[in-house]
Amino acid sequence: MSTLDVSARPIGSAKLQSERASTALSVGLVTTYLTLIVGLPIAALVFESTNGGWEGFWEAVTSPEAVAALKLTLWTSIAVALLNAVLGTITAWVLVRDSFRGKAIVNAIIDLPFALPTIVAGLTLLALYGPQSPVGINVAFTTTSIVLAMLFVTLPFVVRTVQPVLLELDQEMEQAAKSLGASNWQTFRRVVFPNVFPGILSGVALAFAKAIGEFGSLVIITGNLPYQTQVSSVFIFSRIESGDRAGAAAVAVVLLAISFGLLLSIGAIRHYATRHDR
Amino acid sequence: MIRLVRRLGLRAIALGYLAVILIGPLSLVFYRTFEDGIGPAWDALSTPETVNAFKLTLIITAIAVPLNTIFGIACGLAIVRRRFRGKGIVNAFVDLPLALSPVVVGLSLFLLYGRDGWFGWLGDHGIQILFSLPAMVIATIFVSLPFVAREVIPTLREIGDEQEQAARTLGANGRQTFWRITLPAIRWAVIYGVILTTARCLGEYGAVAVVSGRLQGETETATLRVEERYESFDLAGAYAISIVLALIAVLVLVAMTAIRPKEEAA
Numbered sequence: 258m259s260t261l262d263v264s265a266r267p268i269g270s271a272k273l274q275s276e277r278a279s280t281a282l283s284v285g286l287v288t289t290y291l292t293l294i295v296g297l298p299i300a301a302l303v304f305e306s307t308n309g310g311w312e313g314f315w316e317a318v319t320s321p322e323a324v325a326a327l328k329l330t331l332w333t334s335i336a337v338a339l340l341n342a343v344l345g346t347i348t349a350w351v352l353v354r355d356s357f358r359g360k361a362i363v364n365a366i367i368d369l370p371f372a373l374p375t376i377v378a379g380l381t382l383l384a385l386y387g388p389q390s391p392v393g394i395n396v397a398f399t400t401t402s403i404v405l406a407m408l409f410v411t412l413p414f415v416v417r418t419v420q421p422v423l424l425e426l427d428q429e430m431e432q433a434a435k436s437l438g439a440s441n442w443q444t445f446r447r448v449v450f451p452n453v454f455p456g457i458l459s460g461v462a463l464a465f466a467k468a469i470g471e472f473g474s475l476v477i478i479t480g481n482l483p484y485q486t487q488v489s490s491v492f493i494f495s496r497i498e499s500g501d502r503a504g505a506a507a508v509a510v511v512l513l514a515i516s517f518g519l520l521l522s523i524g525a526i527r528h529y530a531t532r533h534d535r
Numbered sequence: 536m537i538r539l540v541r542r543l544g545l546r547a548i549a550l551g552y553l554a555v556i557l558i559g560p561l562s563l564v565f566y567r568t569f570e571d572g573i574g575p576a577w578d579a580l581s582t583p584e585t586v587n588a589f590k591l592t593l594i595i596t597a598i599a600v601p602l603n604t605i606f607g608i609a610c611g612l613a614i615v616r617r618r619f620r621g622k623g624i625v626n627a628f629v630d631l632p633l634a635l636s637p638v639v640v641g642l643s644l645f646l647l648y649g650r651d652g653w654f655g656w657l658g659d660h661g662i663q664i665l666f667s668l669p670a671m672v673i674a675t676i677f678v679s680l681p682f683v684a685r686e687v688i689p690t691l692r693e694i695g696d697e698q699e700q701a702a703r704t705l706g707a708n709g710r711q712t713f714w715r716i717t718l719p720a721i722r723w724a725v726i727y728g729v730i731l732t733t734a735r736c737l738g739e740y741g742a743v744a745v746v747s748g749r750l751q752g753e754t755e756t757a758t759l760r761v762e763e764r765y766e767s768f769d770l771a772g773a774y775a776i777s778i779v780l781a782l783i784a785v786l787v788l789v790a791m792t793a794i795r796p797k798e799e800a801a
Binding site for chain 1 (some may be wrong): 542544545546549550553556557558559560561563564584598603606609610612616617618619620621625628629630631632633634635636637638640641642643644645646647650652654655676677680694709731734737738739740741743745757758761762765773774777780781782783784785787788789791792
């Protein structure tokens with residue numbers, strides 16, 4: 258405390274002005290950094306994709322290979338999002354309501370896919386489910402391998418958004434429902450599910466976004482076969498390597514638009530979920 | 536009885552799922568790496584190219600993490616404590632790296648810093664960005680940008696600004712308030728964010744793969760090296776590097792588990 262200037266000054270216009278100046282400075286620095294790192298590259302991407310006009314963009318996006326890749330990406334990502342909704346919710350439920358030895362370790366392991374490099378994820382999946390599988394399951398270079406790799410990298414999302422909601426959920430509500438004669442299923446459907454649903458939804462949206470853009474874990478295990486196992490991110494990468502920048506940029510802009518759309522819907526879900534707190 | 540069956544059933548589904556997706560594959564790679572003892576793995580790790588790759592990963596991380604930490608704190612403070620126009624846009628752009636494909640990130644930088652890009656003129660002045668360290672650092676900063684900010688923002692909201700205002704009325708200036716009141720209050724959120732950022736930096740693959748040019752021994756990070764070893768049919772080498780990266784990931788998990796309760800209590 259001794260170094261504090263204790264001669265309290267009245268809040269005058271000088272102080273207000275310095276407050277404004279410091280707001281301008283800090284906001285200026287933050288936006289400059291964001292513009293340099295994120296804004297300008299994104300602008301360059303959008304600019305490049307429209308270099309050949311609208312027709313050029315459309316032609317690149319609707320080329321058979323690009324369409325096949327986008328379709329594959331979308332349906333595998335949707336499948337992964339739905340699987341996550343079910344398995345992620347079950348996992349979160351077990352972690353909150355069940356008790357067994359080693360639960361703390363299981364709980365910590367949920368975050369491993371986040372901490373583990375995606376390329377390592379792909380390599381490990383290939384070891385167990387590839388040509389040299391010790392259990393005789395070989396799904397390498399198939400769509401199953403895409404779903405498997407996407408499930409691996411998206412594992413934490415639904416679990417980590419549902420878990421805190423379940424933890425906070427008052428068990429008295431459930432007990433009340435049961436004492437009023439509701440069956441287990443009714444209690445889940447009418448009491449637990451409505452509370453957990455926004456959490457599931459935003460977790461699913463995050464998982465979907467991650468799945469759509471996933472690259473590292475898919476490079477090795479899918480074999481990158483055009484029309485068969487080539488997802489959009491891998492398609493973009495191969496277009497960059499072959500020097501087709503316009504083709505790469507056009508599909509990248511489609512992924513960018515999907516990402517922005519998902520972020521907006523996640524924001525809307527959060528807004529809806531916290532409507533009672535406001 | 537039915538309750539017990541249902542509980543065990545759900546537990547079996549959850550644990551079985553984790554075993555199939557996560558634990559099974561990882562244990563197998565761990566076993567394969569050390570099948571013939573620690574010698575082959577050590578040999579694979581001590582080649583100059585691999586050592587270089589790890590060094591490069593560490594250098595990139597050492598640059599990206601402090602920058603994103605400072606940005607994350609400043610950004611959190613700006614979003615929570617200041618009023619300015621365009622806050623919604625700043626918010627959206629901070630989140631974007633969470634939802635965007637790393638390949639798209641790499642391509643964007645590739646187009647910006649390429650020969651025909653808006654910053655292509657830097658190359659004419661002898662400043663090499665693409666296919667060298669600067670582009671790899673920028674790509675890594677991009678993908679790991681949100682983590683500190685995302686941890687700091689809810690904590691700042693929760694603690695409110697009463698203490699800060701009290702400090703200000705007692706005559707503390709902006710800097711004193713930050714160092715003595717704000718930073719101590721959000722320190723666990725910052726540390727948690729730093730751990731997440733570090734993990735993301737060490738593991739980045741897609742964006743760096745696009746902008747690095749992948750020159751062996753020069754612009755090859757640890758993750759790129761894993762893929763290169765695999766493509767060269769050196770499975771033992773790929774596994775050995777993977778295991779080191781996985782051990783780092785486990786360390787990250789331990790740190791996350793240790794710090795999360797403190798962050799939530801704060």
